[in-house]
Amino acid sequence: xxxxxxxxxxxxxxxxxxxxxxxxxxxxxxxxxxxxxxxxxxxxxxxxxxxxxxxxxxxxxxxxxxxxxxxxxxxxxxxxxxxxxxxxxxxxxxxxxxxxxxxxxxxxxxxxxxxxxxxxxxxxxxxxxxxxxxxxxxxxxxxxxxxxxxxxxxxxxxxxxxxxxxxxxxxxxxxxxxxxxxxxxxxxxxxxxxxxxxxxxxxxxxxxxxxxxxxxxxxxxxxxxxxxxxxxxxxxxxxxxxxxxxxxxxxxxxxxxxxxxxxxxxxxxxxxx
Amino acid sequence: xxxxxxxxxxxxxxxxxxxxxxxxxxxxxxxxxxxxxxxxxxxxxxxxxxxxxxxxxxxxxxxxxxxxxxxxxxxxxxxxxxxxxxxxxxxxxxxxxxxxxxxxxxxxxxxxxxxxxxxxxxxxxxxxxxxxxxxxxxxxxxxxxxxxxxxxxxxxxxxxxxxxxxxxxxxxxxxxxxxxxxxxxxxxxxxxxxxxxxxxxxxxxxxxxxxxxxxxxxxxxxxxxxxxxxxxxxxxxxxxxxxxxxxxxxxxxxxxx
Numbered sequence: 354x355x356x357x358x359x360x361x362x363x364x365x366x367x368x369x370x371x372x373x374x375x376x377x378x379x380x381x382x383x384x385x386x387x388x389x390x391x392x393x394x395x396x397x398x399x400x401x402x403x404x405x406x407x408x409x410x411x412x413x414x415x416x417x418x419x420x421x422x423x424x425x426x427x428x429x430x431x432x433x434x435x436x437x438x439x440x441x442x443x444x445x446x447x448x449x450x451x452x453x454x455x456x457x458x459x460x461x462x463x464x465x466x467x468x469x470x471x472x473x474x475x476x477x478x479x480x481x482x483x484x485x486x487x488x489x490x491x492x493x494x495x496x497x498x499x500x501x502x503x504x505x506x507x508x509x510x511x512x513x514x515x516x517x518x519x520x521x522x523x524x525x526x527x528x529x530x531x532x533x534x535x536x537x538x539x540x541x542x543x544x545x546x547x548x549x550x551x552x553x554x555x556x557x558x559x560x561x562x563x564x565x566x567x568x569x570x571x572x573x574x575x576x577x578x579x580x581x582x583x584x585x586x587x588x589x590x591x592x593x594x595x596x597x598x599x600x601x602x603x604x605x606x607x608x609x610x611x612x613x614x615x616x617x618x619x620x621x622x623x624x625x626x
Numbered sequence: 627x628x629x630x631x632x633x634x635x636x637x638x639x640x641x642x643x644x645x646x647x648x649x650x651x652x653x654x655x656x657x658x659x660x661x662x663x664x665x666x667x668x669x670x671x672x673x674x675x676x677x678x679x680x681x682x683x684x685x686x687x688x689x690x691x692x693x694x695x696x697x698x699x700x701x702x703x704x705x706x707x708x709x710x711x712x713x714x715x716x717x718x719x720x721x722x723x724x725x726x727x728x729x730x731x732x733x734x735x736x737x738x739x740x741x742x743x744x745x746x747x748x749x750x751x752x753x754x755x756x757x758x759x760x761x762x763x764x765x766x767x768x769x770x771x772x773x774x775x776x777x778x779x780x781x782x783x784x785x786x787x788x789x790x791x792x793x794x795x796x797x798x799x800x801x802x803x804x805x806x807x808x809x810x811x812x813x814x815x816x817x818x819x820x821x822x823x824x825x826x827x828x829x830x831x832x833x834x835x836x837x838x839x840x841x842x843x844x845x846x847x848x849x850x851x852x853x854x855x856x857x858x859x860x861x862x863x864x865x866x867x868x869x870x871x872x873x874x875x876x877x878x879x880x881x882x883x
Contacts, residue, residue, distance in 0.1 A: 366745035373742030373743035384769070446728075454720075617694045619651075622687045
């Protein structure tokens with residue numbers, strides 16, 4: 354090994370490589386104000402629309418708790434952004450034909466994904482800070498009224514979002530750039546099933562069964578319970594975390610298998626064309 | 627010791643940096659690479675030539691771990707590529723004019739990012755050193771998306787030198803450069819190989835470039851190495867005056883009997 358580099362399997366080298374991914378994405382964000390605008394634009398629009406819908410329903414004496422809808426909007430953004438930011442980080446490399454450059458470095462797939470995840474956390478934290486402030490200023494809703502349960506709620510959604518991102522990345526690796534639509538839309542498959550804006554009990558029975566297998570369902574049900582005055586449902590939260598482990602396990606397996614397949618079929622090379 | 631080592635090296639030949647054995651790759655009905663074996667020694671510049679579709683890029687991509695061979699083995703620095711991917715790739719680098727770089731980033735940021743991806747101890751210093759070596763100092767504050775193709779090639783080359791690689795794999799290294807810039811890059815690459823003992827494996831369609839740079843040349847046709855040797859020996863074997871005519875013979879007539 355040359356003296357200018359850390360030993361490739363050392364902790365220093367691993368962190369340096371992960372930092373390389375984060376550094377690259379941070380620099381890209383700094384150089385592209387449109388990306389910052391994009392991070393904030395849709396969440397803010399969604400917050401404003403749903404916020405005023407809530408106010409309208411309240412004004413018309415519809416029995417509705419304002420915080421439930423706004424809480425759902427904010428937590429949904431956590432899931433949505435966790436999924437999309439990681440997928441977009443990968444797609445940026447596809448779009449700039451930089452994927453081959455990355456795959457000939459000593460960066461492991463795990464380090465690359467870790468870098469994308471860390472960067473997504475930075476973006477989510479920034480976006481959420483703005484939305485939370487707006488929700489408080491415009492509607493008097495403080496996200497922290499959810500209490501200590503907010504931490505596991507958000508953790509479950511983040512992990513689910515990252516697992517979905519890995520599935521989307523796998524789809525692009527397997528089917529090519531044309532499959533990038535999956536990166537935008539996969540998370541929305543879970544929106545109706547997970548009961549983001551309504552209780553799962555309104556769904557048909559089959560979908561209710563399906564909903565129990567989605568970690569996000571337990572978060573949104575739990576959030577409504579907490580905002581309705583019930584204690585934090587730790588048992589269902591534990592179930593959600595267990596489901597997250599399964600989702601992440603499957604997503605990692607899929608990512609690893611599609612990467613092997615892409616190398617075997619020469620698909621990885623085609624990302625440089 | 628050093629002199630003794632050099633004498634011994636002259637007797638036994640350069641230390642093998644890369645050994646590929648019987649590499650085979652099929653894509654459906656197409657036999658892209660068919661039993662390719664090659665060795666690249668320390669300080670050696672090896673050329674891989676052949677017409678379009680001969681299997682050059684697939685071979686390079688197998689050597690870089692981007693494509694898994696159907697059969698055959700790849701060893702670099704005595705390590706199996708499949709099993710020691712991280713160690714091997716930290717000592718190798720690659721440049722190709724057809725690859726992109728994140729267009730919104732400044733050149734300095736791209737290089738800083740890759741310096742970290744290679745686990746370098748002092749990324750900024752190394753970027754400054756390489757920028758001076760490849761003469762891209764004035765480009766460091768430019769967006770990569772705004773570079774000309776020649777400038778882009780030089781930045782790719784700077785990226786490929788960041789980790790001080792022991793094996794540098796170059797796919798068409800001077801494809802988009804004007805004659806003057808191409809000549810300077812060739813001189814740089816030859817100097818790097820001769821002075822530091824780095825091994826170079828290059829593909830090119832510029833026969834003059836290959837003649838001037840390469841110690842050993844392998845001609846690929848339909849996925850097979852059909853001829854190997856120095857530029858002079860290949861020309862003699864094919865009964866022609868230079869490498870360009872060898873290329874035309876291989877491309878049009880296939881392998882000599």
